[in-house]
Amino acid sequence: MIRFDRVGKRFVTGQDALSDISFDLKHGEMAFLTGHSGAGKSTLLKLIMLMERPTQGSVFVGDQDLSSLKSSEIPYLRRKIGVVFQNHQLLFDRTVFDNIALPLEISGYSPEDAARRVRAALDKVGLLTKEKMTPVMLSTGEQQRVGIARAIVNKPELLLADEPTGNLDPSLSEEIMRLFMEFNRHGTTVLIASHDLNLISRMRNRILTLKGGRLVAGA
Amino acid sequence: MPNRTDERRRGAVRQPSASATRQTKQAAPAPQAPPQKGAERHKIRFADQRRNWTRNHVNVAAKAYHRLWASPLSTFMTLAVLAIALALPGALLAGLKNLQELSANWGAEPRISLYLHTEVQNDKAEQLSRELLLRNDLAAVELISRDQGLLEFRQSTGLEDVLQYLSDNPLPTVIVVLPLDKSATALPILREKLAAMPEVDEAVLDMEWVQRLSAFVAVSERGVLVFGTLLAFAVLMVVGNTIRLLIENRRDEIVVAKLVGATNAWVRRPFLYTGAWFGLLGGVIAWVLIQVSLLLLEPPVERLAELYESQFEISGLGWQGSILLILVSTLLGLAGSWLAVGRHLREVEPR
Numbered sequence: 001m002i003r004f005d006r007v008g009k010r011f012v013t014g015q016d017a018l019s020d021i022s023f024d025l026k027h028g029e030m031a032f033l034t035g036h037s038g039a040g041k042s043t044l045l046k047l048i049m050l051m052e053r054p055t056q057g058s059v060f061v062g063d064q065d066l067s068s069l070k071s072s073e074i075p076y077l078r079r080k081i082g083v084v085f086q087n088h089q090l091l092f093d094r095t096v097f098d099n100i101a102l103p104l105e106i107s108g109y110s111p112e113d114a115a116r117r118v119r120a121a122l123d124k125v126g127l128l129t130k131e132k133m134t135p136v137m138l139s140t141g142e143q144q145r146v147g148i149a150r151a152i153v154n155k156p157e158l159l160l161a162d163e164p165t166g167n168l169d170p171s172l173s174e175e176i177m178r179l180f181m182e183f184n185r186h187g188t189t190v191l192i193a194s195h196d197l198n199l200i201s202r203m204r205n206r207i208l209t210l211k212g213g214r215l216v217a218g219a
Numbered sequence: 220m221p222n223r224t225d226e227r228r229r230g231a232v233r234q235p236s237a238s239a240t241r242q243t244k245q246a247a248p249a250p251q252a253p254p255q256k257g258a259e260r261h262k263i264r265f266a267d268q269r270r271n272w273t274r275n276h277v278n279v280a281a282k283a284y285h286r287l288w289a290s291p292l293s294t295f296m297t298l299a300v301l302a303i304a305l306a307l308p309g310a311l312l313a314g315l316k317n318l319q320e321l322s323a324n325w326g327a328e329p330r331i332s333l334y335l336h337t338e339v340q341n342d343k344a345e346q347l348s349r350e351l352l353l354r355n356d357l358a359a360v361e362l363i364s365r366d367q368g369l370l371e372f373r374q375s376t377g378l379e380d381v382l383q384y385l386s387d388n389p390l391p392t393v394i395v396v397l398p399l400d401k402s403a404t405a406l407p408i409l410r411e412k413l414a415a416m417p418e419v420d421e422a423v424l425d426m427e428w429v430q431r432l433s434a435f436v437a438v439s440e441r442g443v444l445v446f447g448t449l450l451a452f453a454v455l456m457v458v459g460n461t462i463r464l465l466i467e468n469r470r471d472e473i474v475v476a477k478l479v480g481a482t483n484a485w486v487r488r489p490f491l492y493t494g495a496w497f498g499l500l501g502g503v504i505a506w507v508l509i510q511v512s513l514l515l516l517e518p519p520v521e522r523l524a525e526l527y528e529s530q531f532e533i534s535g536l537g538w539q540g541s542i543l544l545i546l547v548s549t550l551l552g553l554a555g556s557w558l559a560v561g562r563h564l565r566e567v568e569p570r
Binding site: 089102154 | 270271272274275471472474475476477478479480481482483485568569570
């Protein structure tokens with residue numbers, strides 16, 4: 001599902017964020033991406049989303065070589081990928097429902113179809129009763145779950161998460177991780193960046209470890 | 220156009236063959252979600268495409284309109300600036316139209332005044348005027364005798380005292396003729412012919428002031444054009460700047476939308492509609508401003524026309540003018556937002 005082939009990313013400042021990264025994530029696999037902050041976890045995820053382009057090597061999503069994608073095609077790539085952010089990137093002037101409906105609205109689903117899918121996603125993250133609230137009225141854990149619902153509402157084949165448990169206490173973190181495992185059981189490929197080694201070592205999934213921009217374990 | 224490009228979307232990221240089976244597996248435990256078999260889902264979407272696209276546009280337009288009134292004060296101020304910038308050339312255009320009408324009415328009757336030599340006697344002059352009446356290139360002939368001329372001069376100027384000092388009537392006999400052919404080429408030729416007659420001292424084509432008026436109208440036309448172009452730029456800049464601020468305010472929303480796969484067209488659309496709304500509403504307000512000013516001008520103009528014994532009536536923009544004004548202002552709003560969006564949306568990228 002994701003393949004990195006000798007990928008390097010050098011910033012314009014001359015700093016190497018990633019160098020010589022090669023790994024292969026199979027369809028339906030779930031893996032963690034770990035390392036100290038600044039090790040390049042976020043950069044790696046951004047390469048998959050095409051928020052950044054590699055300066056060396058190539059990244060494949062599905063069978064598609066991302067370097068061959070024109071910038072006008074990037075939106076269609078992103079619709080295939082669900083992303084959960086550490087700061088959840090929710091819109092605070094919209095209800096929970098509208099936040100989750102955004103990807104569907106963008107993809108052009110009819111309102112009825114969208115509403116059904118939004119409720120299904122809300123049900124999965126256990127927030128069915130809070131659809132009319134705005135994100136401010138929710139706890140941090142709930143906000144993160146809204147972010148997850150938005151990431152999966154489109155039924156993406158690939159789910160990326162950047163420190164999804166960064167601000168959460170251990171029990172909530174575990175709950176969120178269970179949610180990801182649940183999606184993975186239903187066939188979604190999942191890649192989670194997290195520095196919470198304690199938590200992820202308990203999950204017994206594959207762990208990709210980055211150190212100073214190089215992949216030191218898990219390839 | 221998220222739906223229209225759905226086909227391309229599928230092409231953009233090709234799924235491995237395993238994905239079909241995986242997708243059905245994925246949908247199975249979610250009873251609310253419809254079956255996810257690629258072909259079936261796609262067929263439904265295809266049939267809905269056009270409807271969804273239209274609905275999306277109507278929704279976006281409606282949302283953009285409501286969003287305008289979320290900050291009523293700034294919207295009102297922007298609209299006021301737009302309306303004034305649009306009303307000025309609009310009003311000038313209406314004024315110009317009135318002027319053209321005026322010059323068209325008056326320019327219809329060019330006259331040639333024949334000033335006879337002072338030694339030509341009255342009976343000789345009368346004979347000449349009868350001869351002229353027989354000519355087939357003249358529509359009418361009017362003889363103004365020297366005495367008659369003096370009388371009219373007295374009445375119209377009130378220079379009675381000055382005239383008393385003159386021993387003799389200084390005015391010549393005048394014959395005013397109305398040519399049949401009123402074209403600009405024929406008139407000077409006719410004037411030449413009449414001037415060549417032995418009794419005629421000078422033949423003056425009374426059209427110079429009409430020509431001057433039409434030259435004045437031409438200058439005004441150009442003026443309105445230049446002025447209008449400048450103000451059109453002002454409208455572009457005002458809308459562009461307003462849209463730039465809106466983009467700045469909605470930065471987060473744009474970033475999130477782009478992260479979940481919004482195309483540039485999708486992100487652009489609400490701003491374009493906002494610009495068009497600004498243009499349309501500004502145009503409508505400008506129209507009202509123009510009509511009200513014309514109403515205010517009407518009584519004094521009527522009085523002026525009365526004094527000139529003219530039937531002239533002030534006319535507004537008319538249907539054509541009104542539609543043109545509103546169409547042009549809407550297009551200017553759209554163009555202004557297009558400029559702003561093209562320049563500033565590129566800067567808003569998720570990082």
